[in-house]
Amino acid sequence: MMENQKQRKISGGRRQIFTALLLPMVLISFVAFVLPVARLIQMSFEESDVSGMLTGNYTSGNYPAFFTDGFNLDLITNSLVMSIVVTVTTLVFSFPVALYLFRISPAWRNILFVITISPLLVSSVVRTYGWMIILGQSGLINNALIYSGVIVEPLRMVNNFLGVIIGLVEIMMPYMILSLIAGFGRLSAVYEEAAASLGASAFTRFWRIILPLALPGIALGCLLCFVLSVSSFITPKLLGGGRVYVLATEIYDQAIIQLQWPKAATISVVVLIIFAIALFAYSWALRALDRRFS
Amino acid sequence: MVGTSKWPLRILVVLLYIFLLGPILIVVPLSFSNDTYLTFPPESWGIRWYGAMFYHQRMTDAFLVSLAIASIVTALSLVAGIPAAYCLARERFTGRDALLNLFTAPLLLPTIVLGLSILLVFVRLNLLGTYHGIVIAHLIVTTPYVIRIMITSFTTLPAYVEEAAKTLGASPLVVFRKITLPLVLPGFVASAALSFLLSFDEVIISLFLTGPRLTTLPVEIYNYVESQTDPMAASVSVVLVSATMAIVIVIERTVGLAKAIGR
Numbered sequence: 001m002m003e004n005q006k007q008r009k010i011s012g013g014r015r016q017i018f019t020a021l022l023l024p025m026v027l028i029s030f031v032a033f034v035l036p037v038a039r040l041i042q043m044s045f046e047e048s049d050v051s052g053m054l055t056g057n058y059t060s061g062n063y064p065a066f067f068t069d070g071f072n073l074d075l076i077t078n079s080l081v082m083s084i085v086v087t088v089t090t091l092v093f094s095f096p097v098a099l100y101l102f103r104i105s106p107a108w109r110n111i112l113f114v115i116t117i118s119p120l121l122v123s124s125v126v127r128t129y130g131w132m133i134i135l136g137q138s139g140l141i142n143n144a145l146i147y148s149g150v151i152v153e154p155l156r157m158v159n160n161f162l163g164v165i166i167g168l169v170e171i172m173m174p175y176m177i178l179s180l181i182a183g184f185g186r187l188s189a190v191y192e193e194a195a196a197s198l199g200a201s202a203f204t205r206f207w208r209i210i211l212p213l214a215l216p217g218i219a220l221g222c223l224l225c226f227v228l229s230v231s232s233f234i235t236p237k238l239l240g241g242g243r244v245y246v247l248a249t250e251i252y253d254q255a256i257i258q259l260q261w262p263k264a265a266t267i268s269v270v271v272l273i274i275f276a277i278a279l280f281a282y283s284w285a286l287r288a289l290d291r292r293f294s
Numbered sequence: 295m296v297g298t299s300k301w302p303l304r305i306l307v308v309l310l311y312i313f314l315l316g317p318i319l320i321v322v323p324l325s326f327s328n329d330t331y332l333t334f335p336p337e338s339w340g341i342r343w344y345g346a347m348f349y350h351q352r353m354t355d356a357f358l359v360s361l362a363i364a365s366i367v368t369a370l371s372l373v374a375g376i377p378a379a380y381c382l383a384r385e386r387f388t389g390r391d392a393l394l395n396l397f398t399a400p401l402l403l404p405t406i407v408l409g410l411s412i413l414l415v416f417v418r419l420n421l422l423g424t425y426h427g428i429v430i431a432h433l434i435v436t437t438p439y440v441i442r443i444m445i446t447s448f449t450t451l452p453a454y455v456e457e458a459a460k461t462l463g464a465s466p467l468v469v470f471r472k473i474t475l476p477l478v479l480p481g482f483v484a485s486a487a488l489s490f491l492l493s494f495d496e497v498i499i500s501l502f503l504t505g506p507r508l509t510t511l512p513v514e515i516y517n518y519v520e521s522q523t524d525p526m527a528a529s530v531s532v533v534l535v536s537a538t539m540a541i542v543i544v545i546e547r548t549v550g551l552a553k554a555i556g557r
Contacts, residue, residue: 093310115315121542130319134320234497
């Protein structure tokens with residue numbers, strides 16, 4: 001009995017210690033995450049006048065107003081089309097790299113791994129600026145093409161969707177490569193060799209063995225690329241040069257320049273809904289893959 | 295192995311790596327341009343913009359602000375994140391998974407949405423354009439990584455090692471100093487390095503919270519790139535990229551880069 005009581009006392013004390021240890025993180029989460037997200041949703045139902053002043057009343061009109069404005073529908077289309085093009089291009093660009101990384105010797109793999117991932121930690125402002133140097137009016141590519149006489153007038157590769165897409169593909173590649181390699185876990189050279197020894201061509205081996213086994217990784221990479229593209233801001237803003245309008249740039253403009261916070265909050269919730277749909281599509285695709293291949 | 299030594303694949307991979315690294319590496323040659331506008335290759339070479347950078351008051355101020363904020367954020371991320379990670383790694387209690395999800399959930403939220411949400415709350419708390427505000431906002435970005443790295447560290451350090459030391463008569467403080475700390479040190483260093491880097495490079499949330507009186511370096515570079523056409527941003531970028539690479543090496547040497555930031 002004594003023993004039991006003593007133990008209970010200790011666990012009570014332990015609980016207090018653990019509460020104290022967790023408290024700072026709980027506070028940070030509350031102030032900088034839970035409360036802000038709740039406030040965002042609340043804000044999307046607040047009423048504001050033309051100048052952006054909050055009237056103090058609640059309205060359910062922000063969402064209907066958003067979806068009946070043609071410009072906003074263009075924003076959604078722009079964001080979705082841009083993100084889909086970026087995702088598909090990133091997949092095509094990343095697949096050979098991932099396959100190569102998966103197959104080379106471990107010593108080389110480690111070095112190339114670091115080279116592949118470290119761009120993730122380089123500021124997106126710097127990476128986008130780099131593209132301005134390469135793609136700009138008097139940038140590397142235009143100067144090289146003019147110097148070699150291929151073109152006379154510089155090509156327009158920035159301040160439009162082309163530049164934004166190129167910049168985003170480069171930013172997304174490390175995420176896609178990591179996801180693909182994680183998905184290659186089930187892929188083994190043994191299967192390929194078996195298929196090759198049975199006379200399968202390189203194309204058949206790719207189409208019938210590599211691709212199906214890599215599908216879960218492809219799905220994960222595409223999900224990541226898509227959601228990160230939909231919410232990307234720096235690249236559309238800088239490489240778009242104010243001529244590319246997507247949901248993320250509009251959130252910033254409405255919040256900081258127009259000071260229309262309810263509108264900015266409404267667009268943010270729309271972005272979150274797109275995220276939720278993408279997640280749903282991803283889990284649906286995974287289940288479909290499981291059914292097909294198990 | 296099938297297809298390992300095929301040249302077309304190798305050449306393709308080299309081209310794709312040029313594409314991936316090109317925009318980061320090109321700031322280096324451009325930073326040695328002496329031109330007054332952005333053209334590549336530069337018409338004249340020199341270190342003019344490295345000099346200009348040090349006399350650009352706003353840029354140097356922003357650099358010092360970022361340095362201070364990143365240092366404070368690093369210290370607080372460790373102070374808040376490590377105890378929480380210890381609990382989550384060592385204790386089984388109801389709501390444990392819910393807490394873990396809560397602490398790592400900010401990673402799933404788009405940064406632009408998170409930035410706006412924090413703005414909406416901080417405007418009422420008078421935290422806009424203040425050190426406090428930016429530090430608290432950066433903590434929500436750094437702590438999920440600290441918690442994830444440290445949970446891995448604590449889980450791979452079996453509890454019985456500490457128990458054994460205790461049984462042999464070591465006091466809790468000695469156990470912590472002599473056993474726990476040295477064994478989780480790589481995770482500790484990686485958490486600190488990654489927190490510093492994430493805070494120092496953070497731009498989107500900072501854009502919502504900084505003002506004319508207080509800006510961070512990435513925000514200042516962003517404003518500069520958006521409004522100016524001279525190559526000074528390249529010189530600043532080179533400094534930023536070099537610092538980033540130094541920290542990347544620290545992370546790689548401690549817990550490994552892929553483990554630290556892989557999803």
